Amino acid sequence: MERGKVKKKEKEKETQKEKIREKGREEKVKGKEVEQKIKQKEKQEQQERRKGKEEKEEKRTKQGKETNKEKEQFKGQEEKGENKDSTLTRTPLEPLEKNKQILVLGLDGAGKTSVLHSLASNRVQHSVAPTQGFHAVCINTEDSQMEFLEIGGSKPFRSYWETYLSKGLLLIFVVDSADHSRLP
Ligand SMILES: Nc1nc2c(ncn2[C@@H]2O[C@H](COP(=O)(O)OP(=O)(O)OP(=O)(O)O)[C@@H](O)[C@H]2O)c(=O)[nH]1
Numbered sequence: 001m002e003r004g005k006v007k008k009k010e011k012e013k014e015t016q017k018e019k020i021r022e023k024g025r026e027e028k029v030k031g032k033e034v035e036q037k038i039k040q041k042e043k044q045e046q047q048e049r050r051k052g053k054e055e056k057e058e059k060r061t062k063q064g065k066e067t068n069k070e071k072e073q074f075k076g077q078e079e080k081g082e083n084k085d086s087t088l089t090r091t092p093l094e095p096l097e098k099n100k101q102i103l104v105l106g107l108d109g110a111g112k113t114s115v116l117h118s119l120a121s122n123r124v125q126h127s128v129a130p131t132q133g134f135h136a137v138c139i140n141t142e143d144s145q146m147e148f149l150e151i152g153g154s155k156p157f158r159s160y161w162e163t164y165l166s167k168g169l170l171l172i173f174v175v176d177s178a179d180h181s182r183l184p
């Protein structure tokens with residue numbers, strides 16, 4: 001009788017142990033699932049971060065391209081020997097002193113380049129070619145230095161006006177008063 005009881009007790013103990021082991025296994029599985037979920041979330045976050053970085057990079061390269069385009073345009077003008085006389089041509093993106101730049105704007109053909117030419121050389125120049133991009137003129141006097149930056153007045157260049165407006169110290173807006181069809 002005693003032996004039977006002992007055996008029964010042992011059996012009960014064994015089933016309890018089995019139950020505990022089973023619970024342990026279940027918890028392990030649950031733990032793995034949670035681990036997987038955490039990993040998935042981390043992966044997702046990484047992907048989002050990478051996407052954000054790529055978008056930023058794309059934006060930067062776009063801006064860079066625009067800047068290079070401007071620089072090339074300007075370089076082209078320098079190589080052609082335009083904008084000479086007593087003037088100095090430089091990239092408009094590096095003004096001598098940001099707050100000393102005088103912006104020269106106006107519609108195409110208004111006379112911006114002509115005005116700048118006569119200011120710099122005291123001579124009138126006829127048949128001036130339209131400015132394709134930027135045209136910088138640096139005028140040195142005894143005690144100061146002024147940099148005039150003309151941005152072409154043709155439609156493709158007008159989008160740059162707004163960008164450069166905040167960078168200049170002064171704005172000169174040239175109007176052809178004889179061109180009645182374009183006057184408001
Ligand atoms: N008759 C006359 N012609 C002028 C005068 N000023 C400029 N022009 C002529 O008008 C044309 C256009 O002048 P530009 O100085 O190139 O005009 P702009 O404003 O620089 O034009 P974009 O560079 O295209 O924006 C040129 O053929 C000039 O010779 C002026 O006072 N009188």
Ligand SMILES: [Mg+2]
Nearest residue numbers: 112113130131
């Ligand atoms: Mg011009």
